Amino acid sequence: MVEFRFDIKPLFAQPIIKVTSNLLPNTFRGDRRQCLDATSKMTEIIDQLGQLSATSQGLSKPVTTAQRLRMSDNQTIYLLADNEAGHNGAVLGLLKVGTKNLYLFDEAGKTRMVEQTPSILDFYVHESRQRAGLGKRLFQTMLNEEQWTARKCSVDRPSEKLLSFLSKHYGLKRIIPQANNFVLYEGFFNDGESGNGGGNGHANGTPNGLHITNSPNTHLFGATYLGEDSNQRRGSQQQTTPNARLQQITQISPSGRYGAKRPTCSMAEIIHAGNSKGGNGNGSAEANRIK
Numbered sequence: 172m173v174e175f176r177f178d179i180k181p182l183f184a185q186p187i188i189k190v191t192s193n194l195l196p197n198t199f200r201g202d203r204r205q206c207l208d209a210t211s212k213m214t215e216i217i218d219q220l221g222q223l224s225a226t227s228q229g230l231s232k233p234v235t236t237a238q239r240l241r242m243s244d245n246q247t248i249y250l251l252a253d254n255e256a257g258h259n260g261a262v263l264g265l266l267k268v269g270t271k272n273l274y275l276f277d278e279a280g281k282t283r284m285v286e287q288t289p290s291i292l293d294f295y296v297h298e299s300r301q302r303a304g305l306g307k308r309l310f311q312t313m314l315n316e317e318q319w320t321a322r323k324c325s326v327d328r329p330s331e332k333l334l335s336f337l338s339k340h341y342g343l344k345r346i347i348p349q350a351n352n353f354v355l356y357e358g359f360f361n362d363g364e365s366g367n368g369g370g371n372g373h374a375n376g377t378p379n380g381l382h383i384t385n386s387p388n389t390h391l392f393g394a395t396y397l398g399e400d401s402n403q404r405r406g407s408q409q410q411t412t413p414n415a416r417l418q419q420i421t422q423i424s425p426s427g428r429y430g431a432k433r434p435t436c437s438m439a440e441i442i443h444a445g446n447s448k449g450g451n452g453n454g455s456a457e458a459n460r461i462k
């Protein structure tokens with residue numbers, strides 16, 4: 172539980188509040204002086220929870236600060252509190268989300284530019300209250316509010332705990348590996364999927380109502396697939412996958428917050444193919460061209 176020197180109850184008209192760049196709870200009403208006071212208290216709460224989240228994840232500096240939120244125009248922080256706890260109430264958890272324009276690999280290994288990707292950026296429940304369903308409550312409230320589904324979210328370097336959380340509560344297991352720090356789950360690019368926790372809109376025939384375009388460097392990367400049950404999956408659902416694509420599929424170990432394997436760098440392929448005797452039949456033509 173995270174307690175403060177001030178009473179948090181006036182800030183938490185309900186257990187879960189939303190805060191955006193004005194640093195005021197979405198439920199807050201007050202005059203100018205009260206707003207200034209609330210902003211200063213929210214700054215303290217966000218900075219403290221952001222720091223605890225960073226410490227809990229072993230990060231050298233917080234992903235979430237009030238200053239960063241103030242500077243953003245597309246991020247929202249959800250805060251969960253228990254007004255009955257302690258003397259002044261206590262804040263129990265934080266979830267920061269936003270949208271990002273990202274270059275992403277789809278299941279077939281094609282690179283796509285996805286605008287306004289729903290992104291999970293920071294998530295923390297106090298150690299004393301973890302594994303009691305509070306994370307689910309916070310996350311589900313966020314999905315409902317944003318009208319997102321878990322499967323259509325990108326997750327910024329998820330911890331093992333978050334991977335487990337998403338698997339348990341939303342059945343998200345099969346990861347589409349990315350070249351950046353974001354984790355996507357199989358089904359992210361599927362049209363017409365209802366998913367968990369309230370469907371996303373599909374505008375102009377694109378998932379999430381997002382604008383997706385093929386990236387010009389699609390051909391540079393091979394397809395990869397990651398899933399804890401990927402062996403079974405290859406034997407069943409992927410039976411119709413063309414052999415050529417199957418040969419490109421690489422199984423890699425589950426990624427932690429820092430462990431995401433990067434797809435082979437085409438430049439590295441060129442250099443190494445040039446140095447290796449046998450080559451891999453992939454980069455050698457390029458290497459020969461360079462030589």
Ligand SMILES: CC(=O)SCCNC(=O)CCNC(=O)[C@H](O)C(C)(C)COP(=O)(O)OP(=O)(O)OC[C@H]1O[C@@H](n2cnc3c(N)ncnc32)[C@H](O)[C@@H]1OP(=O)(O)O
Pocket residue numbers: 224227228291292293294295296297300301302303304305306307308326327328329330331332333335336337339
């Ligand atoms: C993009 C990012 O933010 S990555 C960073 C994510 N945050 C962290 O890793 C910080 C530390 N962890 C936490 O704050 C919390 O564990 C959260 C936010 C991930 C989940 O919140 P909780 O309130 O614990 O979730 P909730 O109770 O709803 O669900 C529990 C499930 O989450 C997962 N989980 C929670 N704690 C743990 C843990 N210590 N070890 C493994 N899995 C865990 C499990 O799947 C668990 O189910 P189980 O108890 O049946 O194994």
